[in-house]
Amino acid sequence: MADDAPYPPSWYAASATPLPEQPVLRGVLEDADVCILGAGYTGLTAALELAEAGYRVVVLEAERIGWGASGRNGGQAIVGYGCEQSTLEGLLGRDAARVLFDVSREGMDRLRARIARHAIDCDWRDGHAHVPIKPRQERALRGYIEHMQERYDYPLQWWDRRRLRDELESDRYLGAVYDAASGHLHPLEYAFGLARAALAAGVRIFEHSRVVELVRGAKPRMRTAHGEVAAGFAVIAGNAWLRGVAPELESRVMPVGTYIAATAPLGAARARHLIRNDMAVADVNWALDYFRLGRDHRLLFGGRASYSSFPPPNLRGVMRRRIHAVFPQLDDVPIEYLWGGYVDISLNRAPHWGRLAPEIYFAQGFSGHGVASTGLAGRLIAEAIRGQSERLDLYAKIPHAPFPGGRALRTPLLVAAMAWYRLRDALW
Numbered sequence: 373m374a375d376d377a378p379y380p381p382s383w384y385a386a387s388a389t390p391l392p393e394q395p396v397l398r399g400v401l402e403d404a405d406v407c408i409l410g411a412g413y414t415g416l417t418a419a420l421e422l423a424e425a426g427y428r429v430v431v432l433e434a435e436r437i438g439w440g441a442s443g444r445n446g447g448q449a450i451v452g453y454g455c456e457q458s459t460l461e462g463l464l465g466r467d468a469a470r471v472l473f474d475v476s477r478e479g480m481d482r483l484r485a486r487i488a489r490h491a492i493d494c495d496w497r498d499g500h501a502h503v504p505i506k507p508r509q510e511r512a513l514r515g516y517i518e519h520m521q522e523r524y525d526y527p528l529q530w531w532d533r534r535r536l537r538d539e540l541e542s543d544r545y546l547g548a549v550y551d552a553a554s555g556h557l558h559p560l561e562y563a564f565g566l567a568r569a570a571l572a573a574g575v576r577i578f579e580h581s582r583v584v585e586l587v588r589g590a591k592p593r594m595r596t597a598h599g600e601v602a603a604g605f606a607v608i609a610g611n612a613w614l615r616g617v618a619p620e621l622e623s624r625v626m627p628v629g630t631y632i633a634a635t636a637p638l639g640a641a642r643a644r645h646l647i648r649n650d651m652a653v654a655d656v657n658w659a660l661d662y663f664r665l666g667r668d669h670r671l672l673f674g675g676r677a678s679y680s681s682f683p684p685p686n687l688r689g690v691m692r693r694r695i696h697a698v699f700p701q702l703d704d705v706p707i708e709y710l711w712g713g714y715v716d717i718s719l720n721r722a723p724h725w726g727r728l729a730p731e732i733y734f735a736q737g738f739s740g741h742g743v744a745s746t747g748l749a750g751r752l753i754a755e756a757i758r759g760q761s762e763r764l765d766l767y768a769k770i771p772h773a774p775f776p777g778g779r780a781l782r783t784p785l786l787v788a789a790m791a792w793y794r795l796r797d798a799l800w
């Protein structure tokens with residue numbers, strides 16, 4: 373994953389309609405109202421919203437548009453956040469947790485509306501299921517449905533094993549929590565669609581333009597190897613890739629690797645037989661499996677967390693075993709693409725959004741749950757820059773501790789914690 377790396381060789385990169393390369397920043401720009409670091413969903417949505425409101429926006433991207441998590445993820449757009457609502461209740465109280473959940477529902481509506489409004493051809497599909505493997509997980513999920521109904525008026529359906537079997541050709545799961553409001557999409561097409569809309573609205577996007585320094589002050593400046601942008605506001609939307617630009621943000625997220633395998637196309641009939649209603653599925657293990665169908669009828673299957681910058685050994689074999697544990701009938705189907713990326717996990721898995729200074733905003737800590745909530749973060753940052761900061765301020769109240777052990781020790785400590793969670797997944 374070097375600076376000049378092309379898109380990772382994913383099925384997404386192979387199947388998306390390419391976007392023309394954007395220029396490298398050269399020289400000094402002084403005429404921007406807002407400069408945004410990062411052309412993933414967060415940065416692009418903030419850029420689009422601000423440009424539509426008349427702001428002059430520049431986006432600086434170290435690699436290519438959608439090169440980060442936004443162009444490689446599982447595509448599962450789910451209402452809510454990386455943490456449970458009960459975590460938010462504990463951190464901010466019930467009323468605030470309710471507001472945050474309602475905002476997340478709004479975020480899902482906005483995602484769908486954005487796709488429709490900008491005619492983004494990203495294969496949106498309705499429906500998502502969380503599936504238990506163990507009886508304790510089933511009990512927890514049934515309790516979760518009640519909790520969400522009672523406190524959040526959020527209608528989730530419980531499907532027993534037989535009902536799930538009508539839709540999903542696997543014996544692995546004990547049932548499902550079905551969420552009709554969530555769904556899935558082609559991640560890179562969505563990122564490209566946002567970028568096209570932003571460019572059309574007048575946003576200037578520079579690729580291969582890594583920000584190497586953020587100079588703080590009343591008019592912040594972002595410096596790259598060949599240029600510099602001074603703007604009234606700066607937005608940091610770099611996920612787990614910042615590399616020293618804002619150390620106080622970097623210490624509060626841990627980059628965790630997760631991987632996706634795309635099988636060879638199954639053919640329409642076989643694919644439809646596998647997931648009849650075309651929903652996305654995720655289990656509820658800590659080191660979870662998540663899967664769905666792609667538009668050319670292949671299975672896209674994600675899983676396997678890792679904490680080093682190297683892919684796990686024998687990744688292909690590991691992913692084959694995970695696929696076959698769910699779908700043994702796919703034994704004859706090869707994996708055609710295999711790629712990974714980093715999710716930015718916060719210690720409590722709650723979103724970490726706010727400001728570093730009155731003119732410097734950020735959003736990170738999506739904790740593997742950013743397809744829908746990144747658009748919300750971009751929207752709320754844009755609202756705050758336009759002078760309405762009440763909603764962003766609520767997120768900014770969520771306390772976030774740095775990972776224990778600092779930069780050097782946080783990985784070994786998390787590996788130890790993960791070993792415990794994996795053991796727990798296996799035993800209970």
Ligand SMILES: Cc1cc2nc3c(=O)[nH]c(=O)nc-3n(C[C@H](O)[C@H](O)[C@H](O)COP(=O)(O)OP(=O)(O)OC[C@H]3O[C@@H](n4cnc5c(N)ncnc54)[C@H](O)[C@@H]3O)c2cc1C
Binds near residue numbers: 413433442609611740
């Ligand atoms: C394999 C994988 C599977 C996932 N699956 C799901 C899923 O199914 N559902 C879900 O909700 N979420 C999922 N996620 C998480 C989701 O993809 C992310 O939360 C979301 O895309 C984050 O968007 P972002 O814009 O904040 O960051 P990114 O998309 O990572 O964008 C950040 C951008 O900033 C750029 N950048 C960083 N530093 C600098 C710098 N110094 N200068 C200039 N540019 C810089 C990077 O190059 C990058 O392009 C997954 C993530 C991964 C990796």
